[in-house]
Amino acid sequence: MQRVIYSRLHDSIDAISYRYYGSSRVELILSANPRIHEHGAILPIGTPVIIPPMIVDAPKKQTIQLWD
Incomplete structure (x- = not known):
């Protein structure tokens, strides 16, 4: 679920991306806020x-094949 925050x-x-995602996911924020770059x-x-x-x-499970 998306949420709305207000800039500090x-x-x-x-900076907002690092605070909420722990990494730079700027593209997610820009896609959800198409006109924010105007600021x-x-x-x-x-x-x-x-x-x-x-x-x-989801991580893919590694399978091992015992016989060919």
């Missing part, structure tokens, strides 16, 4: 930012 003092999209590199305080859920692929 000196927040950038990259520039540093967002004004109180700018609403949609934080979409990060989709994680």
Whole structure:
């Protein structure tokens, strides 16, 4: 489920990405907020930012074939 946060003092999209995802997932935030780039590199305080859920692929199980 996506949520809306509001930017803090000196927040950038990259900083928000690290805070909520633990890594740089800027493309997710930009796709959920198509016009956010109009604010520039540093967002004004109180700018609403949609934080979409990060989709994680399930790890594939490794299978071992005993006989050919």
